[in-house]
Amino acid sequence: xxxxxxxxxxxxxxxxxxxxxxxxxxxxxxxxxxxxxxxxxxxxxxxxxxxxxxxxxxxxxxxxxxxxxxxxxxxxxxxxxxxxxxxxxxxxxxxxxxxxxxxxxxxxxxxxxxxxxxxxxxxxxxxxxxxxxxxxxxxxxxxxxxxxxxxxxxxxxxxxxxxxxxxxxxxxxxxxxxxxxxxxxxxxxxxxxxxxxxxxxxxxxxxxxxxxxxxxxxxxxxxxxxxxxxxxxxxxxxxxxxxxxxxxxxxxxxxxxxxxxxxxxxxxxxxxxxxxxxxxxxxxxxxxxxxxxxxxxxxxxxxxxxxxxxxxx
Numbered sequence: 001x002x003x004x005x006x007x008x009x010x011x012x013x014x015x016x017x018x019x020x021x022x023x024x025x026x027x028x029x030x031x032x033x034x035x036x037x038x039x040x041x042x043x044x045x046x047x048x049x050x051x052x053x054x055x056x057x058x059x060x061x062x063x064x065x066x067x068x069x070x071x072x073x074x075x076x077x078x079x080x081x082x083x084x085x086x087x088x089x090x091x092x093x094x095x096x097x098x099x100x101x102x103x104x105x106x107x108x109x110x111x112x113x114x115x116x117x118x119x120x121x122x123x124x125x126x127x128x129x130x131x132x133x134x135x136x137x138x139x140x141x142x143x144x145x146x147x148x149x150x151x152x153x154x155x156x157x158x159x160x161x162x163x164x165x166x167x168x169x170x171x172x173x174x175x176x177x178x179x180x181x182x183x184x185x186x187x188x189x190x191x192x193x194x195x196x197x198x199x200x201x202x203x204x205x206x207x208x209x210x211x212x213x214x215x216x217x218x219x220x221x222x223x224x225x226x227x228x229x230x231x232x233x234x235x236x237x238x239x240x241x242x243x244x245x246x247x248x249x250x251x252x253x254x255x256x257x258x259x260x261x262x263x264x265x266x267x268x269x270x271x272x273x274x275x276x277x278x279x280x281x282x283x284x285x286x287x288x289x290x291x292x293x294x295x296x297x298x299x300x301x302x303x304x305x306x307x308x309x310x311x312x313x
Contacts, residue, residue, distance in 0.1 A: 001104060001105075001107070001108040002032050002104075003032065003083065003084035003085055003104070004032050004033065004034060004082060004083040004084055004085075005030065005032065005033040005034075005083050005084070005085045005086075005087055005100055005104070006033070006034050006035075006036060006077070006081035006082060006083030006085070006086050006087070006168070007025055007033055007034070007035040007036065007086075007087045007088075007089060007100075008036050008038065008074055008077030008078065008081065008086065008087070008088050008089070009021065009022075009025075009035065009036065009037050009038065009077075009088075009089050009090070009091055010038045010040055010070045010073030010074055010077070010090065010091065011037060011038060011039050011040060011042055011046045011050070011073075011091040012039075012040040012041065012042050012046075012067065012070070012073070012091070013042045013043060013044045013046065014042075014044075014046070014090075014091040014092045014213075015042065015044040015045040015046040015048075015049050016044075017091060017092040017211065017213070018046060018049045018050070018091050018092075019049055019053075020094060020129075021089060021090075021091050021092065021093060021094055022035070022037075022049075022053050022060070023094075024089075024094035024095045024096075024097070024209075025060075025089070025095065026056070026057060027097045028095070028097055028098070028099070028100050028101070029097055029098045029100075029101045030098075030100040030101035030104060033059060033083070033087075033100060034059050034060075034061065034081070034082060034083060035059060035060045035061070036061050036062075036063065036077045036080060036081060037050045037053070037060060037061065037062045037063070038063050038065070038073040038074070038076050038077050039062070039063065039064045039065070040065060040067055040068060040069065040070065040072070040073040041064075041065065041066045041067030041068070046091075047064070050062045061080075063076055063077070063080065068178065069178060069181055070090075070176075070181070070184070071176035071177060071178045071179075071180060071181075071184045072176075072178045074088065074176050075175050075176055075178065078171050078175065081168070083168060084167070084168055085103075085104070085165060085166060085167060085168060086165075086166045086167075086168050086170075086171065087099075087100060087103075087162070087164075087165055087166075088161045088162055088164065089162045090161075090162065092211045092213050093160075093162055093208070093209060093210055093211050094129065094209045094211075095162065095207065095208060095209070096205075096206065096207040096208070096209065098207070099120060099165075099207035099208065100165070102120070102203060102205070102207060103118040103120070103165040103201075103203070103207075106118055106201045106203060107201065110201065114199050115199050115200065115201050116166065116167035116169060116170060116196070116200075117164060117165070117166055117167070117170070117192070117200040117201070118164070118165040118200065118201045118202075118203060119139075119144060119159060119163050119164055119165075119200050119201070119202050119203070120163050120165070120202075120203040120204075120205060120206070120207035120208055121135065121139050121163070121203065121204050121205055121206050121207065121208075122135050122160055122162075122163050122206055122207070122208040122209065122210050123135060123206040123208075123209055123210070124136065124209075124210050124211075124212055125209050125210070125211060125212065126211075126212050129209060132206075132209075133212070135206070135210075137156065137157040137158060138157070139157060139159075139202070139204070140157075141202045143156065143157050144159075144193075144200050144202060145193060146190070146193040146194050149186070149189045149190055149193055150190050150194075150238075150242065150246060151245065151246060151249055153186050153189075153190075154186075154227075154253075155249075155253060158185075158186070159185070159189060160185075160208060160210050161185045161188075162208045162210075163207075163208045170192055170196065173195075174188065174191060174192070176188065177230075177233055179229065179233075180226055180229055180230055180233070181226055182226035182227070182230075183226050183227055183229075183230035184230070186230055187230050187233060187234060190234060190237070191237060194237065231246065231247075231250060234246075
């Protein structure tokens with residue numbers, strides 16, 4: 001079993017790390033791959049570095065677009081790939097040299113129709129790959145199902161995208177939501193497990209390395225607006241029961257994990273939407289997301305009123 005594997009690397013102003021990332025592809029023990037470097041409008045030396053790697057190995061290809069975000073860059077890669085399997089990799093992260101080979105070998109032992117996703121464990125690293133830290137969450141195979149990904153994502157675990165290895169069939173009817181700058185991977189995992197009812201293979205080895213990069217998007221921006229946008233976007237795919245349950249989980253999670261809500265759970269029913277809006281304003285939520293936040297908290301207010309009214313009866 002030696003299918004072509006397409007590796008998609010979106011790049012935006014991470015030229016200082018790109019060589020290390022591409023070297024981890026060139027070093028793969030599995031050789032039948034293509035690597036699509038997608039330059040998402042970088043203004044650093046990304047173009048120069050990519051051109052050098054095109055000369056180094058013909059399996060690398062290069063595409064440029066004006067800056068449209070990581071989701072758009074990944075979608076461009078999906079449009080031009082030729083492989084039977086897909087591996088995503090951010091331009092500041094790296095793969096263990098045998099990640100692709102191990103994934104292919106594990107799939108060869110199974111029915112690809114039933115097992116179209118391989119998930120490996122991961123480690124964190126700083127500037128030096130030898131300076132390794134344990135992952136920020138503990139993977140357990142029981143988490144890799146639809147309900148866990150929908151309801152306890154960000155609570156007990158998340159799955160870095162480059163931990164995954166995918167049959168290309170999953171992307172026939174899926175494209176990353178280009179309005180999301182974060183949590184687009186959460187949406188992807190939710191929809192894959194909801195729509196495909198697939199089994200996944202879990203490899204409990206750190207085959208993906210996640211760089212602790214202080215300049216990355218996840219380290220430099222407030223992620224709450226994107227979380228809310230992803231939540232609102234998912235509504236169209238969820239049942240009423242699922243959406244209501246997710247709404248309750250989100251408000252309880254925010255009340256526990258942030259200083260936005262100092263009132264106890266019992267007092268939330270007394271907190272009106274206006275007060276919630278003031279609290280959110282203090283948390284520096286950008287004005288462009290007021291509509292999404294209003295939708296969320298109006299709904300949550302109604303849900304809590306219903307919940308406490310039922311307790312009284």
